[in-house]
Amino acid sequence: MPDPRFHHRFGTLSLGQLAKITGADLSDGSDPDRVVEDVAPLDQADKSSLSFFDNIRYKEQLLSTKAGACIVSPEMQDKAPQGMALLLTPHPYKAYALAAQAFYPQNMPDSSVSDGAFIDPGAQLGEGCVIEHGAVIGAEAEIGDRCWVEANAVIGGRVKLGNDCRVGTNATVTHCLAGDHVRVYPGCRIGQDGFGFAIAPEGYVKVPQLGRVIIGDNVEIGANTTIDRGSGPDTEIGSGTWIDNLVQIAHNVKIGKGCVIVSQVGISGSTVIEDYAVLAGQAGVAGHLRIGTGARIGAQAGVMRDVPAGEEQLGSPALPLRQSMRQFAALGRLVKKKK
Amino acid sequence: MPDPRFHHRFGTLSLGQLAKITGADLSDGSDPDRVVEDVAPLDQADKSSLSFFDNIRYKEQLLSTKAGACIVSPEMQDKAPQGMALLLTPHPYKAYALAAQAFYPQNMPDSSVSDGAFIDPGAQLGEGCVIEHGAVIGAEAEIGDRCWVEANAVIGGRVKLGNDCRVGTNATVTHCLAGDHVRVYPGCRIGQDGFGFAIAPEGYVKVPQLGRVIIGDNVEIGANTTIDRGSGPDTEIGSGTWIDNLVQIAHNVKIGKGCVIVSQVGISGSTVIEDYAVLAGQAGVAGHLRIGTGARIGAQAGVMRDVPAGEEQLGSPALPLRQSMRQFAALGRLVKKKK
């Protein structure tokens, strides 16, 4: 059970309510009035809990679980123990996410502005905001309704945040226009000057970075991630994109909608990442490239050329999946032959 | 000599005192009452300094050093210049560490709570704490004795820290229970939500992250490192583990006792790192894996499979040391043959 010190449970929900919340169908014979008290993984659930089954690797856990109810896909329902109440949906993990959100709603605190915050008199705050101790909001910033600026976060002058945004502890946001439901995690740095300089015999000459960072709606940006503002063009992050911790996004990068950028990825200047692309952990992408829609870049890959839409690449330098796997296999055979 | 502006020297110590502090034996003829004033590397030491010799690469430095006294292993004592006072121990570097700690004790400042800190009235502070300007401590947090919360650090509600913990400048700790003698370096982020979402056609759905971060005793966590809280299970860091700067530790990762995680390593979700494993710089480990006790993962390695206890692996994808070396050698021969 989640530690109640950190995670406040809403109360109980009936199977009927949960079916509605998750968009799932109740299996035949499941009682819609049966009460569920919590969500839990298969191996920790008890009679009062709702669990979920989404990965065939955990089949044994499904067989032995004590969960009173379980979310499964219709094809898998015959794998569940006899008599268990089932919520049937083609997207069990999504349904679990919605159920967990219902049990543990991520409510923000009551609206308040700390005396220990500094808000420039020219800044505008929407309704219902929470501004914590040590937060700083600069001149003419426009903060939407129900925004939550956590302790010691800094929002620069003229930054614009939409509604329902949350800026984490000790984060910095400058030179940025963001949409609604944007979540900036602790220590994230958005909007600083990019790494732009001209090389000259007598030393590097700074190139003023005259762009912004434009962020769509429903974007998440992880802890200690850095996003530089554009040098003239803007740096852009599309709606629905999720960015993990410690990612580097350089000036003028354009990231499309619904992309997934995993931890410690680095994207060099002016590169375009089209919609729904996925970059796995520690991958790097050189500058001025285009990664096509839905492309998938493997962990630690080093991308030096454009990647066509939908293509999966691995390795450093990165190659299409099959080619990369063949090279790796050929190298293995080479060693065996030698022996 | 260390810059006295930054490093305060305690005073002088006799060779006899140093032998006791370091657990070393004085060599025959060394005067236990001889006074030592400082520690220094072999090439910078003078008559009044204690140095140490631990690496055969620096044999020339031992021969030419002006150090008045030196810590060496018994087998190496004949390599030291005639007449030099010697402290003999099988662990010279450890003995040096203890001697240096004695000369430069890392005392915390006198107990004080800054007027510019914000401490929730419901938080509990132990005795002898130092809470600096701009620090924020949330509701019902429990801070042990002699804890030091540096400027602009943020400790979330209900967090529990043991005794003698230190949280660095601008660091964040939430959803966390930590033991004694835990050191969190500046800018470190502990306890934020992990990267958890369900993929659905209409957009990603956030999975509430309902776990915590559990930290043992004597743990060090480097600057700007990020440790996400568990998604349901906890993220755990075992006692005596040292984590360097800019490391990423994802949700549900379990790290055992006495591990060493070097800078810029990334560990993906739900992976288990068993006791005394060592991960060198920039290594990456995929999710849901098990790295066995005492395993050693090389710098920049990319681990895609479980690693047996005690095994050393290199490369991306990572392979056992010998296999990796052979592949690299075979590739070298291939190029030569072609020429």
Add this chain to the structure above:
Amino acid sequence: MPDPRFHHRFGTLSLGQLAKITGADLSDGSDPDRVVEDVAPLDQADKSSLSFFDNIRYKEQLLSTKAGACIVSPEMQDKAPQGMALLLTPHPYKAYALAAQAFYPQNMPDSSVSDGAFIDPGAQLGEGCVIEHGAVIGAEAEIGDRCWVEANAVIGGRVKLGNDCRVGTNATVTHCLAGDHVRVYPGCRIGQDGFGFAIAPEGYVKVPQLGRVIIGDNVEIGANTTIDRGSGPDTEIGSGTWIDNLVQIAHNVKIGKGCVIVSQVGISGSTVIEDYAVLAGQAGVAGHLRIGTGARIGAQAGVMRDVPAGEEQLGSPALPLRQSMRQFAALGRLVKKKK
């Protein structure tokens, strides 16, 4: 046109003034009194803008640009549209940087010290400083003239900054002596203890880190980058060196003058990077190595040995450029043969 909310334009400049500012020559027939209102990339410029052409890849943009004036190299001037006013220089990008600086001077705010800052009574501030809300400056720190310490930044006791330094939001600087015109970006961590411990059967023993961080003049250090102080010797960053975001620099590293260290690079302890070396993104360098003057290390390279001056290396483990390219080609052929 840069967003005037974030980027304040100085006014107009004549071609004659711009020639002087940039050190370029006006082409024959260009009117020195012609007024220019802004800078812009070739594809966004209009009659009133000054643009630049520096990369043959953008030749089409030069042919079709609407820019009223353009900076080009003398050899390229015949590629510009007939009748366009030209500023001729062998360093067009540098000239553009200088022109952009003239149009968008990066002025600091008027001198002021926020009531919400904490400045130790024993600290010294030079003339014309800006100290923002939540900034903390420790005992006996010496801050030069015209320094700008942004919101929630922390400067430790006895730190010394030269003139015209800027320390970004939520950054930390301790145990450091820095020259003039040093820019520390948001969230950067300078001066914390390095990763130093002695391994002993009963647990790791901390080695006191008794050095400092010494920074030259005109150094830029990126967002969320970490630079540990020396363990006894100092960590040193030479004048004119530029360091990008999320870089790790370990204790005792010496970086020379005019180096370029790109994002997410990691440099292990006691390594020396000589003047003008370039390390591309995500490269890693092992400890106790020497990277020679002007050496160039490729993105994601893993350097395990000394690199001679001027040499370019790629790969992990890193090899000289030609050797690395050959290995990669040989591997490609191996796969083809097999098929």
